[in-house]
Amino acid sequence: MFIDKNGVVRKPVVYLADFEMFLPTCEETVACWKKTCEKYGFIGLFPGDGDPVEPGEDFWKRVFLHDYNHMKNCDMCIAQLDDWRGHECDSGTAFELGWYIAKGMPAYGFYGGKSPLKERNIEKDEHDPSFDKNGYMIEDKEYPFENMFTLVKIGKDFEEACRLARADFDAILVKNGYEPYAVE
Amino acid sequence: MKKGKIYLSGPDRLRKDAKEQFEKKKELCESYGFELLEYPCDIYINKDTYDNNVALAKKRLKMIEDCDILIGDVNDFRAYVEPFGETALEFGIAYGFGKKIYGYMKDARNCAQRYSGEKTFDEENKRWTDKDGIGFEPGPVNLMLEYGGKIIEGDLEDALKLAGKEWEFYVHR
Numbered sequence: 001m002f003i004d005k006n007g008v009v010r011k012p013v014v015y016l017a018d019f020e021m022f023l024p025t026c027e028e029t030v031a032c033w034k035k036t037c038e039k040y041g042f043i044g045l046f047p048g049d050g051d052p053v054e055p056g057e058d059f060w061k062r063v064f065l066h067d068y069n070h071m072k073n074c075d076m077c078i079a080q081l082d083d084w085r086g087h088e089c090d091s092g093t094a095f096e097l098g099w100y101i102a103k104g105m106p107a108y109g110f111y112g113g114k115s116p117l118k119e120r121n122i123e124k125d126e127h128d129p130s131f132d133k134n135g136y137m138i139e140d141k142e143y144p145f146e147n148m149f150t151l152v153k154i155g156k157d158f159e160e161a162c163r164l165a166r167a168d169f170d171a172i173l174v175k176n177g178y179e180p181y182a183v184e
Numbered sequence: 185m186k187k188g189k190i191y192l193s194g195p196d197r198l199r200k201d202a203k204e205q206f207e208k209k210k211e212l213c214e215s216y217g218f219e220l221l222e223y224p225c226d227i228y229i230n231k232d233t234y235d236n237n238v239a240l241a242k243k244r245l246k247m248i249e250d251c252d253i254l255i256g257d258v259n260d261f262r263a264y265v266e267p268f269g270e271t272a273l274e275f276g277i278a279y280g281f282g283k284k285i286y287g288y289m290k291d292a293r294n295c296a297q298r299y300s301g302e303k304t305f306d307e308e309n310k311r312w313t314d315k316d317g318i319g320f321e322p323g324p325v326n327l328m329l330e331y332g333g334k335i336i337e338g339d340l341e342d343a344l345k346l347a348g349k350e351w352e353f354y355v356h357r
Contacts, residue, residue: 022319060322064331085318086263091272092326098276101245122262132262137198142234146270147224148277150234150241 001041001181002106002169004075009178012106012169014042015074017097019090021048033158040162041169041181045074071099076106078161081145081154083113087122089145101151106168109154110161115144188351190218191248191283192340193274194257197225209340216344217351221247245277253351254278255343258287258325258335265295267325275329284354285333286347287325292337295320 002012014037020026030046037044047067053059071077079097084090089111100107114120117139118130124138125131132138139146144154153168155161170180190213196205202225213220224240232240248254256275258267267287278285296303296312299320306313312320323330324337336343 024317060327061331064327067328081269084263085266088261088263088266088269089272090326091258091267091269091275092321092328094269094272095276095279095326095328095332098273098278099280100276101273102248102277102280131200135199136195136261137200139198141232141237143237146268147237148241148244148270148273150238151245 001173001178002075003172003176003178009173011041011043012075013073014044014165015071015077015096015100016044016046016080017077017093018047018080019084019093020046020080036159036162039184040166041183042076042162042165045070067096071096076100076165077108078158078165079107079109079152080158081109081111081149083120087117087120097152106165107152108161108165109149109152110157111144111154112157113144116141117144117146186355188218188252188347188355189250190220190347191251191254191274191278192220192223192256193254193271195261195268195271196257197223212341213344216348218253218344218347221251223247248274248277248283249281251278251283253284253286253347254333255340255347256285256287256333257289257340258329259289260298264301265298265320265325267329272326272329275332279332284347284350286343287329287333287335288338288340288343289324289335290337290339292324292335294323295325298324 001009003009016033020029034044047070053063053066077097077100079093081089097107097109122138123133125133130138143150153164155164173180192209196202199205206225210220254274256271258271260266261268275285291298302315303312309319321327324335336346
């Protein structure tokens with residue numbers, strides 16, 4: 001439950017920004033996330049949900065629009081920011097998370113890897129270990145990502161991200177005279 | 185003609201000579217008729233507190249809201265076929281604010297072509313996968329970035345050339 005922009009108390013629809021669609025384990029993971037959403041009073045929406053995009057001309061552009069339409073129909077976002085193909089998060093997921101930030105909508109992330117950045121196994125400059133081998137500084141902060149990611153709260157896993165969102169929504173519910181949501 | 189404001193996104197703010205590079209880039213942007221907004225040269229804020237980092241991030245968010253054009257460095261960064269995470273995030277922010285977005289990269293062949301490791305074609309999903317079965321994006325960068333902005337093969341100057349042409353068209357429309 002949350003209070004939407006029209007003042008209606010209802011279950012928020014969560015856009016599951018993630019890179020699971022590239023993985024063979026996608027179906028199980030997404031099913032598990034959706035269950036966790038239910039537990040916290042959310043409705044999970046996976047980018048691949050709904051009618052499949054028809055093959056043909058401009059297929060990938062239509063996939064983009066399909067996902068973007070899903071984003072517009074959601075109330076908030078939880079983004080999977082785990083390491084992807086190296087020491088960075090998935091760029092499509094980060095893009096989607098950024099869109100929610102710009103819209104001023106609730107946005108959360110989760111990251112199960114090592115934090116801060118310097119704890120990660122990044123190849124360092126041999127003379128100055130605060131830089132990587134290509135001359136880019138490795139940030140040394142109590143935070144797993146670069147500066148702009150401090151705009152969102154980040155949990156250790158999907159469930160913690162749900163808990164963070166739940167706590168924020170409950171605080172607003174209570175402030176407006178409603179009961180907090182009873183997590184099953 | 186209204187002077188377009190550019191927000192530059194990319195890992196260059198993490199370089200030792202970030203400040204000097206900024207001055208050079210500022211001149212370059214000016215030579216194409218643009219104003220470059222001053223991004224932080226992070227080397228000086230590295231050890232700063234979490235709260236100050238949040239304050240800085242909010243300031244940068246406002247900068248993106250105030251800019252006309254975002255230009256990002258989408259070269260691979262600490263990963264294969266993945267750009268700097270913060271730039272991807274900022275692409276999304278700029279898209280949410282309805283800005284014009286350009287990304288430049290040295291090698292804009294598609295992800296699977298750029299990947300030097302073992303790969304196979306997955307007939308079912310019509311995409312290339314790496315040796316662990318992980319699929320590649322069809323284009324040079326992730327779909328969201330490819331269609332959220334314009335990806336240019338080259339460097340900042342190449343992006344500026346295109347941005348300059350399109351800006352002129354856009355302002356005189």
